[in-house]
Amino acid sequence: MRRYILTRLLKSIFAIFIVVAIVVTMVFTMIPRSNIFAKDTIINKLNGNQLYLYKMSTLSSLGYLSFYTQNEMCSIKSDKYDECKKVGSAESKRVFEEFVKKGYTLKTLDQGGDLDGQTVAFRDYKPYELIARYFGNLFFVDHLYRVNDPKNKNMKRYYSFGGNAGNWGLQCSGCTYKYQVYFNSQFPFIHQNVIALNFGKSYPTFSGVNTMEVIGSPQGKPKPFKQIMPSGKEMVSPILQGTCRYKYTVDELDKQKFNDNYADCMQANEAPSMIVTSYLFGILSLLIAYLIAIPAGIAMSRNKGKFQDKLGILYINLLIAIPSLAFIFLMKYLGFVIGMPDSFPQLGFGNVKSYVMPVVILGLLSTPGIMMWLRRYMIDQSNSDYVKFARAKGLSNREIFKNHILKNAIIPFVNGIPSSIILAISGSVITETVFAIPGMGKMLPDAITSANNTMVITLTFIFTSLSIFSVFLGDILMTLVDPRISLDSKKGE
Structure with a gap:
């Protein structure tokens, strides 16, 4: 039985990989990119170079291509940053040539605006790169050096035990999440933020939110409750402190509640996800x-x-x-x-x-x-x-x-x-x-209609995994109901 279970698990994982790889390739290569922006209201407010940069930056963040502005190229490849930023300088041409050798296409911005004359570079990912990047970023592992904040270069990095607002557990300074493992009265009582699946960000619906947060976050009106905030103040707030992430820019309202930058938190809502x-x-x-x-x-x-x-x-x-x-x-x-x-x-x-x-x-x-x-x-x-x-x-x-x-x-x-x-x-x-x-x-048909390709891939991954493993569990259940059934192959079979 053990051998069967191990073999079946490996086959299941392989099947999931193949299905998702096919969907990733189809979504990123066969769906017209113009469809992606059809329901994005922001593009109606932009024009000229700003519109072009917005579209290319969005495609880059969604994983379609690699895209760099002239300033970014200079910061990566040049020791003479100020000289490289100048339009037509010898240093900028040298840097551009390095990107061309790596397969990038150069484009000079000429659609009007302050950035006219600047050069950008882009390169579409090949199918095997799309698959490798998707699965390479699939698992999020939090650790002490996840946060790199230029404004907080001297931040202390350490683990400690503590708690607040009904939560208690392992806290971290330097990780993305403040609470790595925590305990509270909410089922399943033990929670963790160390390892998570990262399917990417939703777009254009729920723009910028991780797809799993869209699916799994509570809905409806906020449900505030009395709690003591990290700043020491007792407040009525819907904030779930166990979900707080590092926030690179905190405002005055954040400073009233928190004594550090871990101020990006989910909130309790009245309705389930x-x-x-x-x-x-x-x-x-x-x-x-x-x-x-x-x-x-x-x-x-x-x-x-x-x-x-x-x-x-x-x-x-x-x-x-x-x-x-x-x-x-x-x-x-x-x-x-x-x-x-x-x-x-x-x-x-x-x-x-x-x-x-x-x-x-x-x-x-x-x-x-x-x-x-x-x-x-x-x-x-x-x-x-x-x-x-x-x-x-x-x-x-x-x-x-x-x-x-x-x-x-x-x-x-x-x-x-x-x-x-x-x-x-x-x-x-x-x-x-x-x-x-x-x-x-209706999430999958809605995602297809709105060209929310990241959500389409996420739902495909979830439904494929559930389908494959449910069949596997069905076979195991049959052996429990009828001990005469054996899933192990015997000699001669």
């Missing part, structure tokens, strides 16, 4: 689906050809035949008739009624498949030789179904349970859109 919202709806609807479909599927198989079976088949055919969108709107109307809200924001997260119709709809839409396959598995098992033998021994139908047929029929069904639970996180595009639920379901 997108990922938690989708998962909550997904799990509740899955629970409803199983509570309805499993007993119904068993009843259909035990009464094959009878009224219960015919009624179940009619139900399955109706739900399969009716388009999902039509069913959702029909249920939404029926819910409105009995007093349920027709959109989630009407009553919000704090009211149970907000969840009823979306959860019921998602649950019912999942029942036909579960009922159909469970019925099929159980009927197939009913025709097996061991069932005939059990009947010959005088066992009742109830005993045969309970102790033999159900036990064997449930094995392939169990294989899909981890996938159903884990992939509930992905949400439902149509249902979340119809009820205006702020979840993950």
